[in-house]
Structure formats: C-alpha cells, structure tokens
Amino acid sequence: MFLKSYRTRKIVSKVFIYILIGVGAIVMVLPFAWMVSTSLVEKAYYFEYPPELIPENPTFNNYIKAWTTGKFQLFFLNSLIVTVVSVIFVILFSAMMAYAFARLEFPGKEWVFYTIIFVLMVPNMVGIIPQFLLAKTLNLRNSLWGLILFYVSGSIPFNAFLLRGFFETLPHELEDAILIDGGNYLTIFLRMIIPLSTPALATVSIFSFLGYWDEYILALTLIDDVGKRTLPVAIATYHGQHGTDWGLVFAASIIAIAPIITMFVLLQRYFVGGLTQGAFKG
Amino acid sequence: MKINQKKQQALVAYLFILPGLLLYIIFLIYPILKALQISFYEWNIMLGSQNIFVGMANYERALSDPIVGVALKNTTLYTIVTVPGQMVIALFIALLLNKITKGKIFFRTIYYIPVVTSWVVVSLLFRYLFQSPKGIINFIIVNVLGVVQKPIPWLQEASTAFFPILSLGIWKGIGWTMVIFLAALETISPDLYEVAEIDGANGWQKLTGITLPLIRPTLVFTSVMLMIGGFNVFISVFLITQGGPLQRTEVILSYMYRQAFNYLDFGYGAALSFILTIIIAVLSFLQIRFLRKPEEIV
Numbered sequence: 001m002f003l004k005s006y007r008t009r010k011i012v013s014k015v016f017i018y019i020l021i022g023v024g025a026i027v028m029v030l031p032f033a034w035m036v037s038t039s040l041v042e043k044a045y046y047f048e049y050p051p052e053l054i055p056e057n058p059t060f061n062n063y064i065k066a067w068t069t070g071k072f073q074l075f076f077l078n079s080l081i082v083t084v085v086s087v088i089f090v091i092l093f094s095a096m097m098a099y100a101f102a103r104l105e106f107p108g109k110e111w112v113f114y115t116i117i118f119v120l121m122v123p124n125m126v127g128i129i130p131q132f133l134l135a136k137t138l139n140l141r142n143s144l145w146g147l148i149l150f151y152v153s154g155s156i157p158f159n160a161f162l163l164r165g166f167f168e169t170l171p172h173e174l175e176d177a178i179l180i181d182g183g184n185y186l187t188i189f190l191r192m193i194i195p196l197s198t199p200a201l202a203t204v205s206i207f208s209f210l211g212y213w214d215e216y217i218l219a220l221t222l223i224d225d226v227g228k229r230t231l232p233v234a235i236a237t238y239h240g241q242h243g244t245d246w247g248l249v250f251a252a253s254i255i256a257i258a259p260i261i262t263m264f265v266l267l268q269r270y271f272v273g274g275l276t277q278g279a280f281k282g
Numbered sequence: 283m284k285i286n287q288k289k290q291q292a293l294v295a296y297l298f299i300l301p302g303l304l305l306y307i308i309f310l311i312y313p314i315l316k317a318l319q320i321s322f323y324e325w326n327i328m329l330g331s332q333n334i335f336v337g338m339a340n341y342e343r344a345l346s347d348p349i350v351g352v353a354l355k356n357t358t359l360y361t362i363v364t365v366p367g368q369m370v371i372a373l374f375i376a377l378l379l380n381k382i383t384k385g386k387i388f389f390r391t392i393y394y395i396p397v398v399t400s401w402v403v404v405s406l407l408f409r410y411l412f413q414s415p416k417g418i419i420n421f422i423i424v425n426v427l428g429v430v431q432k433p434i435p436w437l438q439e440a441s442t443a444f445f446p447i448l449s450l451g452i453w454k455g456i457g458w459t460m461v462i463f464l465a466a467l468e469t470i471s472p473d474l475y476e477v478a479e480i481d482g483a484n485g486w487q488k489l490t491g492i493t494l495p496l497i498r499p500t501l502v503f504t505s506v507m508l509m510i511g512g513f514n515v516f517i518s519v520f521l522i523t524q525g526g527p528l529q530r531t532e533v534i535l536s537y538m539y540r541q542a543f544n545y546l547d548f549g550y551g552a553a554l555s556f557i558l559t560i561i562i563a564v565l566s567f568l569q570i571r572f573l574r575k576p577e578e579i580v
Contacts, residue, residue, distance in 0.1 A: 014382070021378050024371075025392045028453070032395070034418055035407050047416040050425065093302035105288070106295035112303065115311070122314055123514050123562060125535050126555040129542050130316035131309070133327070153309035156302045185294045214400035216517055221543065232402040236521060239406050246410055253403040264398045268391060271398075272461055 035250045039063070044247035062251035072252065074227060075234040079256075082144050082230060083212040086151040090208050091201060094156050098163035099189050103175070116157045124154065128221055135222050142225040150222070151212050159204050166200035167193060203270045206263065213260055231256040321552035340553035350554070353532040356444060357558075360533065361512030364451035368508055369501070371452065372459035377493070379460075380467040390464065394457035404454055405521035412436040412446040412522075440530035443523050447531065450518050455511070459504050466500040467493070502573045506566050513562050534558045 033053060038044050040058040066072055100106070101113060131150060132141075140146025170193065178188050194201070216232040223229055229237075235256055238249050264271060321341070324334040344350045375393060379386055396404065411418050413436075420433035436442050470493065478488050494501070516535035519525060525532035525540065532540075534554060542551030 017378050017381055018385075021375065021382070021389050024375055025389055028393055028396060028456070031404075031407055031411060031453070032399075034411065038410070047413055047418070047421075049416055049421065051418055051421055093305065096298045097302040100295040100298040104291050104295040104298070106292035109295075112299070116306075119306075119310060119314065121563060121566070122559055123510075123535075123555070125514065125516065125538070126317050126559055127310060127313035128539070129320060129548050129552050129555070130313035132543075133316070133548075134309070134313060136327075149305065150309055153305040156306050157310070160302060185291070185298075189298075210398060214402070216400070216402050232400055235406070236402050239409075239521075249406060250410075253406065257399050257403055260398050260400070261395060264394070265391060268387075268394075271394070272390075272465070 036254065038246050039250035039254055041247045043245060045243050045245055062247045063255065066248055066252040066255060071227060071229075072234070072255075075229050075231050076255070078144060078228060079213060079230040079232075082147050082151065083209055086148050086212045087205050087208045089148070089152045090155050090159055091205055093152065094159035094163055094204065095194065095197075095201065096189070097156065097160040098167050099193055101160065101164045102167035103188075103193075104185070116161065120157055120161070125217065127154075128217065131218070132221050141222050142228050144228060146222055147219060147230070150218055151215065154218075155208060155211065159208065162204060163197070163200055166197055170196055199270070202267070206267055206270050209263070210260055317552045317555060320548055321556050323549045325548040325552075327546060327548065336549065340549045341557070343550060344553055344557055349529050349532055349537060350534075352530060353534045353537045356531060357513055357515065357533045357535075359444070360448060360451060360515050361509055363448050364455065365505060365508045365512050367448075367452040368455040368459045369504060372456050373463055375456065376460045376463035376467055377489075379464055390461065393460055396454045397457040399454075401454075401517040402521060404450060405518045408446050408450045408518070409437070409522050414438065437523060438527060440527050443527060443531045447515070447518050447522055450522070451512070451515065455508065459508065462500060462504055463497065466497040470496050499574075502570065505573065506569050509565060509569060510562055513558060513565075 034051075037053050037055055039062050040060070041048075041055045042057075042059055042061055101109065135141045135146050135150070138146075140149065174192050175188050178192060183191070214232060215230070216236070219230045219233045220236075223233065235249070235252055238244075238252060322335060322337060324336050324339075326333055379389060412420075414420050415433035415435070417433075417436075419436070423429050424431070424433055434442055436446055474492050474496075475488055478492060483491065514535065515533050516539070519531060519533050519536045520539065523531040525536045529537075535558065538551045538554040538558070541547045541554065
C-alpha cells in the first residue's frame with residue numbers, strides 16, 4: 001500500500017516535471033516558430049489577424065528571393081571568409097602563446113600574463129572609437145583583412161588564457177622524451193601539444209566561429225562599402241527602409257543562422273564542455 | 283650549459299608569443315589607451331583640424347547630461363531585471379532537468395538555441411513580435427489571454443519600450459546560465475539528498491541547505507559574468523528601439539555609440555565608455571569581494 005502510493009507519487013511528479021520543462025521549451029522555441037512561419041509567407045508586410053502558425057499558402061519563394069536578389073551570396077561569402085580565416089589565425093596564435101605561458105620559462109612572463117588578464121576585464125566597446133580611427137589611418141576600413149585583424153586580436157587574450165589552462169594539464173614526461181630524442185620546442189608544440197589538445201582546440205574553434213559569424217559592431221563600424229558587408233550588418237539593413245517585408249527578412253535571417261544552429265546541434269558536446277570548463281576555472 | 287638552455291628557452295618563448303602579442307598590443311591595448319587619451323580631448327577627425335585638450339570636461343559634461351542619467355538608469359534596470367531573471371529561471375530549469383534522464387540532452391539543446399543565435403536576428407525577431415497594434419504579443423495578451431482590453435503600443439511609448447529589450451535579454455540568456463548550473467548540479471552526490479530525506483527534509487530545505495551552498499561558487503561566477511554582460515547591453519537597444527522614443531530607452535553604450543558615430547563627438551563618447559568601464563570594474567570587485575566567502579578568495 002505504502003509502496004504503491006509512493007510509486008504513483010513518483011510517476012505523477014515525473015509527469016509534472018516533464019510538463020514544466022515542456023512548457024519552458026515551448027516558450028524558448030515559439031519565437032523561432034513564428035520566424036519560420038512568417039518566412040513562408042510572401043509579402044508579409046503586415047501581421048495577419050488572426051495569426052496562423054501554419055500559413056495558408058506556404059512557399060519557399062522568400063528563401064529563393066533572399067538568396068538570389070541583391071548581394072546576399074556575396075555577404076554570405078564575406079562572412080564565411082572572415083570567419084574561417086579568423087578562426088585559423090586565432091587558433092594558431094592563441095595556441096602558440098598558450099604554449100609559451102604553460103610550458104616555458106621566460107623573463108617578463110608574469111607581467112605579460114597579468115596585462116592580458118587585465119585587458120579581459122575592459123568592455124570590448126571601449127576600444128571601438130580608436131579602433132575606427134586606427135583602421136582609418138592604416139587603410140583597413142572597408143577591407144575584410146582589416147576586420148580579420150581586429151577579430152583575431154580581440155579574441156587572442158581569452159583563447160590563449162583558456163588554452164593555457166588546458167596545456168598545463170598535459171604530462172611533462174613526454175616533453176622530456178622528445179628533447180632527449182633530439183627534438184626541439186617546435187617538435188614538442190607540433191607533435192605533442194597540438195595532437196593531445198584536439199578537444200580544447202575544437203572548443204576554441206567552435207566558440208570563435210560562432211563569435212565571428214555573429215559579430216556585428218565592428219563590422220558595422222569599419223565597413224561602409226556595401227560589397228564588403230557581412231551577414232549580420234546586411235540583415236540589420238534589410239529591416240525598415242521602406243516598410244519591412246518580414247517574410248524576406250526572416251528567410252534571410254534563417255539562412256544566416258542555419259550554419260550556426262546546425263553546427264551547434266552536431267557539435268554540442270564541445271560547446272557544453274568548453275562552457276563548463278571555463279566556468280569552474282573562473 | 284644550464285644558462286644556455288635557459289636563454290634558449292626564453293628566446294623560443296618570445297618567438298612563440300610574438301605574433302599574438304604584437305596583434306594584441308597594436309589592435310587592442312593601443313586602442314584602449316588611446317581611448318583614455320581621447321576622453322580628455324575635444325577630438326576632431328576632420329583633416330587638418332586640431333584636437334583640443336579639455337581635461338576632465340567630457341567627464342564633467344557626462345555628470346550633468348540628463349540623457350546620461352536616463353541611460354545609466356536604463357542600463358542599471360536592465361542589469362537588475364535580467365540578471366536575477368536569468369538566474370532564477372535557469373536554476374529552476376536546471377533543477378528540473380537534473381531530475382530526468384530521458385530527453386535531457388534534447389531539452390538542453392532547445393534551451394540553448396537562443397544563446398547561439400545572432401543578436402541581430404533575435405533583436406529583429408523581438409521587434410516583430412512586439413509590433414503594435416498588430417503583433418503576436420498583442421494578439422496573445424488581448425485576444426487569447428484577455429489580460430488587457432486593447433493592444434499595447436510597446437515600442438511607441440517610453441513606458442513600455444524597454445520591456446521587449448528586457449524580455450529578450452532574459453530569453454536569450456537562460457540557456458547559457460542553465461547549462462552552467464546543470465553542470466554544477468551534476469557534481470552533487472545524490473547520497474546527500476538521500477541522507478537529508480531520511481532526516482525528513484523537504485524540497486525547499488534540500489535546496490537551501492544542500493544545493494545552493496554547494497553550487498555557491500558557480501552562482502557567484504554566473505552573477506558576475508551576467509552583470510558584466512548586462513552593463514554591456516547594446517545591440518538589442520540599437521536595433522529594437524534605437525534608444526527611442528525621445529531617447530528614453532537609451533543605455534550607456536547606445537548613447538556612447540550615437541555620440542561617437544552620429545555626432546562625431548569622439549571625446550565625449552570615449553569618456554562615456556570609460557565611465558562604464560569604471561562602473562563595471564567597481565561592481566565586479568564588490569560582487570566578488572562580498573559574495574565569495576573569505577576562504578574562497580584567491
């Protein structure tokens with residue numbers, strides 16, 4: 001008797017838990033559902049009353065239109081170039097720096113390290129005015145390379161800090177073995193540190209990819225030339241010039257966020273791993 | 283030999299940090315120091331014009347600028363609403379997810395999707411949802427729930443225009459906070475709860491007596507990170523209300539950006555960004571100082 005009621009109580013509370021989680025999940029998803037729904041309606045300048053989550057005549061025309069009109073494909077390509085090139089450089093330079101901090105001794109080490117930590121505390125936007133002026137002076141405005149330079153520099157400190165923590169956990173014995181075998185520090189870096197750190201490097205790459213793909217403020221400030229725009233800037237300008245065709249805006253938005261969402265769903269163990277690692281360190 | 287090896291190692295180390303450090307000094311450190319300098323000038327970007335040293339004038343101007351007062355109030359409001367909002371909801375969801383095994387990863391993924399979605403896209407999306415008189419939020423509150431008689435002109439009125447920004451801030455941040463909480467909860471041994479249950483503890487007592495004290499460092503960490511994020515709010519304001527109507531929803535960074543890139547008043551903009559830096563530095567310090575127990579301070 002007692003057992004039975006205990007079990008029923010357990011089941012009831014489980015069901016209750018799932019209902020609460022489910023309702024929360026619906027709240028999280030509903031805005032996206034409306035975005036997808038609207039993107040399937042042509043000429044959605046106004047909000048239809050009563051609203052229908054599943055439109056009467058759904059069509060992919062907005063997607064075709066978004067992808068083929070204007071310079072959308074160029075914006076997509078710009079985003080892809082800036083993101084991929086920045087990820088490659090930030091991984092390379094951050095890993096090199098992290099290796100020196102984690103495994104080598106050199107005068108001035110502490111000092112450089114504390115400067116990096118200090119700068120991590122300053123809000124990114126503080127640099128935006130002089131970064132704009134610097135880009136102007138160095139002729140880096142309206143250039144994808146300019147954007148890449150600022151992106152990479154801006155994220156080196158954080159990534160180097162993160163990787164340093166990981167590199168420190170690698171065993172020292174291997175290092176000695178490589179040196180005895182006649183290898184040098186570069187051999188250690190390339191043959192030992194890098195191969196043993198793939199999970200950490202993957203995490204850093206994914207987070208960097210996400211950050212660069214979505215970056216808006218620097219791209220908005222440094223780029224005036226329409227042909228050099230990246231997706232976030234382009235999408236923000238689609239809205240509200242002459243009444244907004246929301247179906248088109250959202251079709252373009254969905255194309256822009258699709259790579260990120262796909263990547264996240266497929267590689268989420270790296271996301272979660274990276275997040276929690278950072279959290280417990282801090 | 284020993285000294286040679288040391289020298290060699292230092293040389294190698296410098297070569298390894300050189301590319302990163304150079305980029306970092308030129309494109310990050312230099313601009314931050316330059317911003318500090320600019321904040322003491324009336325800075326002119328027109329060719330051939332002079333920059334005039336004005337001392338503390340830009341900072342003094344900020345102290346008496348009524349819009350700075352509004353922006354400061356809004357930035358603070360954003361932080362004190364969204365930080366506890368995200369933390370309480372995220373903790374609730376994390377506690378629930380920690381109790382289930384089936385579908386845990388699936389739900390964690392769902393809750394995290396807003397986090398990985400670009401600020402630009404979700405800002406436009408919330409602008410769309412909060413349209414008036416015809417928008418989905420108005421439809422829900424008027425026609426479905428019936429909590430108000432007529433549609434609320436969300437973005438047209440100063441008193442309601444900040445609401446979409448606040449709700450976006452909470453909605454987008456829950457997933458991040460929840461994932462971190464969940465990871466912390468997973469490290470707590472179930473034995474502790476069993477012992478407490480035998481002693482007759484109820485759910486609330488288990489939460490306040492076991493769970494919260496054990497995840498305390500995580501709570502401090504997330505509150506500091508979210509607070510910093512809160513004071514840095516920018517894109518959502520910039521794209522949803524543009525600080526309007528009548529600059530009533532301006533936050534520090536949107537006002538700073540406007541001063542710098544609309545009015546080309548770089549000196550004033552730089553001063554505003556440093557005021558924000560000082561506020562954030564002081565608050566993070568206080569938060570870490572008072573929320574961490576003495577033995578936890580490194």
